[in-house]
Amino acid sequence: MPTPKVKFNETAAKGEILEIKTMIDHDMESGQRKDKDGKLIPRKIVNKFICTLNGKELFHAEMHGAVSANPATNFFITATESGTMEFKWFDDDGSVYAISRQLTVN
Amino acid sequence: MKTSLIALAALFVALAGSAAQADPPFDPKDPKMAPYISGDKRSGYTFAEPETRAMQDDEFLNPASLWVEKGEALWTKPDGKANRSCSSCHGKAEDNMKGVGSVYPKYDIHAGTVINLEQRINMCREKHMAATPWKYESEPLLAMTTFVKMQSRGMPVQVQIDGPAVSYFENGRRFYYERRGMNDLACKHCHEDNWGNHVRTELLSQGMTNGFPTYRLKWQKLGSLHRRLAGCNEEIRAEPYPLGSREYVDLELYLAWRAQGLQVETPSVRK
Amino acid sequence: MSQDVNSDLSRRGVLLGMGAGAAALALMPSVAHATREEANDAFAKLTGGAKPQAGKVTLKLPEIAENGNTVPFTVVVDNPMTEANYVKAIHVMAEGNPAPGVVSYFLQPTGKAEVYGRMRLAKTQDVRAVAVLSDGSAWEGKKEVKVTIGGCGG
Numbered sequence: 001m002p003t004p005k006v007k008f009n010e011t012a013a014k015g016e017i018l019e020i021k022t023m024i025d026h027d028m029e030s031g032q033r034k035d036k037d038g039k040l041i042p043r044k045i046v047n048k049f050i051c052t053l054n055g056k057e058l059f060h061a062e063m064h065g066a067v068s069a070n071p072a073t074n075f076f077i078t079a080t081e082s083g084t085m086e087f088k089w090f091d092d093d094g095s096v097y098a099i100s101r102q103l104t105v106n
Numbered sequence: 107m108k109t110s111l112i113a114l115a116a117l118f119v120a121l122a123g124s125a126a127q128a129d130p131p132f133d134p135k136d137p138k139m140a141p142y143i144s145g146d147k148r149s150g151y152t153f154a155e156p157e158t159r160a161m162q163d164d165e166f167l168n169p170a171s172l173w174v175e176k177g178e179a180l181w182t183k184p185d186g187k188a189n190r191s192c193s194s195c196h197g198k199a200e201d202n203m204k205g206v207g208s209v210y211p212k213y214d215i216h217a218g219t220v221i222n223l224e225q226r227i228n229m230c231r232e233k234h235m236a237a238t239p240w241k242y243e244s245e246p247l248l249a250m251t252t253f254v255k256m257q258s259r260g261m262p263v264q265v266q267i268d269g270p271a272v273s274y275f276e277n278g279r280r281f282y283y284e285r286r287g288m289n290d291l292a293c294k295h296c297h298e299d300n301w302g303n304h305v306r307t308e309l310l311s312q313g314m315t316n317g318f319p320t321y322r323l324k325w326q327k328l329g330s331l332h333r334r335l336a337g338c339n340e341e342i343r344a345e346p347y348p349l350g351s352r353e354y355v356d357l358e359l360y361l362a363w364r365a366q367g368l369q370v371e372t373p374s375v376r377k
Numbered sequence: 378m379s380q381d382v383n384s385d386l387s388r389r390g391v392l393l394g395m396g397a398g399a400a401a402l403a404l405m406p407s408v409a410h411a412t413r414e415e416a417n418d419a420f421a422k423l424t425g426g427a428k429p430q431a432g433k434v435t436l437k438l439p440e441i442a443e444n445g446n447t448v449p450f451t452v453v454v455d456n457p458m459t460e461a462n463y464v465k466a467i468h469v470m471a472e473g474n475p476a477p478g479v480v481s482y483f484l485q486p487t488g489k490a491e492v493y494g495r496m497r498l499a500k501t502q503d504v505r506a507v508a509v510l511s512d513g514s515a516w517e518g519k520k521e522v523k524v525t526i527g528g529c530g531g
Contacts, residue, residue: 003175007166017488021166025173028326030497032475058485061494066471066479068447068495069326070169076488078458128441157439157449167449167493307525323447377443377525 002026002046004099006087011104012079020051020059023072024089024097030065046097048090049073053103054083079105129309130155144262144367148301150376153311158323162375170252170321170373173245173328177253180246186237192250195234199257207255208263208370211359213270220274222355224251224330242349248328252319255372262369263316265362278360281353287344293357314365315358317374328373331358410499416472420507420517423468423481427515429507434467434518436506445498445524452482454490454508454516464490466509473502486511498524 004024012018024046031043043065050060059075082105089097132152134143142149151159161167181199184191196202210223217229227250228239240247267275282293296305297313304310318331325333332354336346347353420429437451454464463486469479479496490508498504505519 003172005166005172005175023166023169023172025169058487060483062481062483064476064478064480066474066476066497068497070172072167072169072493072495074493075482075484076491078487080487155439155441155443158443161449323444326446 002089002091002097004087004089004097006085006099006101008085008101008103010101011106014079014105016079018077018079019074020077020085021072021074022049022051022087023070025070026089026091028063028065028067028069028071032065044092046071046089046091050088050090051075051077052086053077054081055086058085079103081105129153141260141369142371144369147314147365147368148312149314149316149368149371149374150311151317151371151374153301153309154376158375158377162317162371162373168321168373168375170319170328170375173249173252173319174256174373176245177249177251180250181253186231186235188234188236190235192230195230199253203254203257205258205261207251207372208258208261209265211274211355211362212266213274220271220355220359222350222358223255224350225355227251227254243330243333248319248330251330252328252373255319255370258370259372260369262367263362263365265359265366267359267363271359274356275359275363277353278356278358278363281357282360287339287342289342289344291342293338312364313361314368315361316365316368317371317376319372320374320376323375323377331361410473410475411471411477413472416470416477416505419470419477420468420505420515423466424507424509424515425513427509427513429515429517431517433516434506434508436504436518436520438504438520438522440523442498442522442524445500445526447495448498448522448524449493449495450504451491451493452506452508452518456490456508456510456516458484458486458489460486461511463511464508465511467492468507468509469494469496470505470507471496471498471502472505474499479504498522500524500526 002025004022007021008018026046027044028046029041029044031040033041035041045065045067046063048060048062051058058077061073063071082103084100085103086098086100091097130153133139139152142151151162165171182191182193207223210226211220213219214221214226221229224242224247227247231237231239285292293313296310301310301312315331319328321328330349332349335354335357336349339346433455435453437453438448442448452467452469454467456462456464458464464484466484467482470477471479474497480494482492484490501523503519503521505517507515507517509515
């Protein structure tokens with residue numbers, strides 16, 4: 001079961017620009033590789049990542065087979081309001097891996 | 107004899123002056139490099155591209171940290187018929203595992219032989235937790251080995267090679283200098299005689315083991331030293347030994363002695 | 378739990394192997410590569426037809442990727458991130474890969490227009506990034522990356 005990891009400055013000053021660092025362990029099987037018998041290994045990747053604050057989208061990514069295993073996605077937001085940051089990764093097999101963090105803006 | 111000499115000469119090519127590939131920057135006087143050097147010993151870090159070094163340096167860029175967290179969770183998770191966790195006996199890893207990973211492989215009185223850290227962890231599981239040992243290279247064993255070893259980060263590798271360890275050490279040394287495989291190469295041909303030179307596009311390092319388990323860009327995964335050794339053996343067209351085998355544990359001891367004085371870097375990031 | 382891990386490992390053992398074949402597998406050898414035209418077409422779809430102009434977009438990538446399986450990259454767009462004028466999307470493409478699309482990022486008027494990720498590159502090639510701004514214009518940056526092939530296995 002993949003376990004996501006998220007890091008950012010959880011207590012921030014209003015207007016501060018925060019770097020959000022995220023990672024998740026996932027093989028990101030590209031769908032391009034063949035097994036020993038020459039059969040194509042079916043694609044199984046995390047195809048989408050989304051970050052929301054209080055339910056409002058801040059950032060999302062749509063990934064393809066060329067994203068390396070254990071994908072890292074780092075981006076920036078401006079600290080404007082306190083609330084719940086939610087991070088979700090969507091697997092080809094329908095699984096959703098989620099993690100949330102509180103952001104406090106002073 | 108003659109053909110193997112020609113083959114060797116063709117294999118090791120110093121690409122000096124070739125515009126195709128510049129080696130990663132390395133200045134032994136750069137203070138930032140100091141933690142990765144001991145005398146004339148150089149960690150694999152000093153042979154890595156700056157982007158790879160950056161990935162190792164930052165916990166939140168280093169993908170191995172995903173396994174470290176799994177190891178940390180397993181540390182306090184009771185398992186086996188004894189319903190004990192690692193922490194039941196050892197308390198906080200941060201306090202009590204410091205300096206443990208840096209002295210393995212080591213002669214163990216109960217085992218009656220030299221064992222590595224992976225085997226020590228599995229011994230604990232069997233003897234004290236009444237739990238099944240983890241498979242070599244399995245996620246939990248890699249995670250736990252990495253979590254324990256990284257408690258020694260920054261401490262010098264320091265293994266015992268005398269007393270009961272002598273014969274194991276000598277076996278490891280013999281392995282290092284013994285030619286093997288269709289390419290008829292020993293470890294020393296690449297990592298003692300030719301480090302800093304290239305095999306085709308590959309820049310050869312000194313083969314230091316202080317950063318294992320390591321996250322390899324190629325594997326896109328954390329992996330053990332033994333997996334790397336098996337890969338080395340396959341590359342020179344030799345039959346690899348099983349992971350956790352006597353041969354590889356002895357070699358691991360000898361390699362740890364070669365890396366003696368370099369700091370534990372676990373979990374490192376390598377190409 | 379350890380059951381699952383072990384069965385997964387044996388599967389991976391077969392797929393990844395530890396052998397000479399593993400290197401070939403990982404580098405996706407015999408697959409056709411995308412062409413520049415295919416990459417252009419893919420970009421056109423993503424940008425809604427806007428023709429990308431050169432500029433604003435900087436791709437930070439290693440000169441030499443030590444291994445094509447994990448190549449770290451950063452895209453920086455020289456543009457504000459205000460409600461009135463911001464970067465809506467950043468599309469990253471590797472035109473020498475079997476399929477050119479790598480990842481698309483969709484941004485809001487917040488923070489700054491900079492993202493970090495890691496990609497697979499099948500061979501030495503141009504990596505391209507196109508930024509689509511809130512006014513509909515598209516800007517492109519590219520960088521050649523040399524990918525080391527034929528290195529040591531394991």
